[in-house]
Amino acid sequence: MLEGRVEQGSARLARASESAGSRLERWSFNLVLGTLAVLAALLLIAPTVVVLITSFTNAFSLRFPPPGYSVRWYLALWNDSPEILAAALTSLEVASMATAASVVLGVAAALALARQSSAWARLLDSIFMSPLMLPTLALGLALLVLFNLAGTGLSTATLVIGHIAITTPYVLRTTIASLTQMDPQLLESARSLGARPLFAFRTVTLPIIAPGIAAGAFIAFMGSFDNVAISLFLSDARSEVLPIRLWHIIEANLDVRAAAASGVLIVLTILLGIVMEKLAGISRHMR
């Protein structure tokens, strides 16, 4: 109440004492920062919109704006592109397995590390998070060297292992964040009422941290589905993933099917993103 009145008062004071110079100052501030912010927002949206529009072209090249519109490239993608669809299935399979493993490893480690303030816990936390900062290509090469020396060769399994290394940090981060926000007294009262640790985890902790886990799993899934740097080294001819297939297409001949595939990916991402936002509030967990 009082705060509001003080604010009102100070605002009135500011307006009253506003000279021409300070008006110019305010204008220039809003103009410069506003322009930059609008530019940033446009820049964030524009590429996606451009790809979506281009994917409906009826021409053989990626002209923008397209000379006419049709769904022919979506039909071509569905009917005559078994290699792109196969790569998409491989990506789906790898991303699902990597995400499942990340959730198990990440949630377990988060339960151990959250609320630990010892230097050890903090060191481990930053080590586990390090793949987000390292050049992933270096990790991909390092894993290739490891598998070559171990004589295992490359397979879907090696690819999944590589992906787990870079997707687990996301699950770890969002789960630790959810655990630190949780009221510790909830768990204590469950325990003091006689709940066994596992039962307390299942009925108290898990429902509370579930949105955090879901957000982490979603980000991990997208990160795996999108990964090139690791897959470049760890996938063999049989396990080619979608982003690498698309990379080859774009690099080689700029086939318009790449635009149609991109269109499908964009729409699916937006739909999945909105669903996850409603269910788990992913945007809260991404900061």
Add this chain to the structure above:
Amino acid sequence: MSASASPLRQWQLMLPLALFFTVFVLLPLLLLGYISLHNDMELKQAGVAQYFKFFGDEFNLGVLGQTLWLAARTMLLALLLGYPLAYFFTLAPPRWQRVLILIIVLPLLTSAVVRTFAWVVILGRQGIVNSVLLSLAWIESPAKLLYTSSAVTVALAQIEMPLMVLPIINSLSRQDPHLREASLALGAGRWRTLLLVTLPLSLPGLLAGSLLVFAAAASAFVTQTLVGGGQLMYMPYYIYQQAIQSNNYPFAATIAMVLLVAVLVIVTLVNFAGRAVKGVAHA
């Protein structure tokens, strides 16, 4: 109850991930370092010849310099555009915030290959930029926009911008809004308030975002190769070329180690500098 057993059990829960990390992250990276310390491709002769080869050749130093310079420019551009966006986000009403956060987050979730592809379409010979410039008669024939280092910078800044904006939003929304209001009410003006109050207080988020963008831009293989084309060589493609196309694993490992250490050193130094500045700002 089992008060003594439960901390032990909880501590054990990180063992699976610790084991996984030891075998599949730490061990491979050590192995990479070990391989880079061999003079020949058969890994029989140990030595630092690969590092002499890397640092003795101007071409290699140029590639390293170009990569770090690209990452730095990307970071600055993303900061210049991302900070105002984050700033207005925190001042916007909640309804607008929900829309804005989707605009900021969704690109991060959209495939990097797709986002890069968008830039190939935008900057291509028949792309939107060339169409507009041609129709305005500012140019007579399509300009070469793709395959330039400026194109890579702009594309990367757009692609990595969410990594910059989200930590800054986080930092800004933790600030006490009364500080800004007090500064304005006392007549500091908006520019001075931004530079002397808001900006210093948001330094942790600004630093975190900048470092994320820097690290991501330095290793953004897809964008660098597709928007940069074959003539611009950056470290990630150099690693790939030496390992997969030339099968020269020791040299590829050396390039990877150099990139790894360069990024880590810069990130650590900037972090330290940031903490020092923050200390001064608070003193």
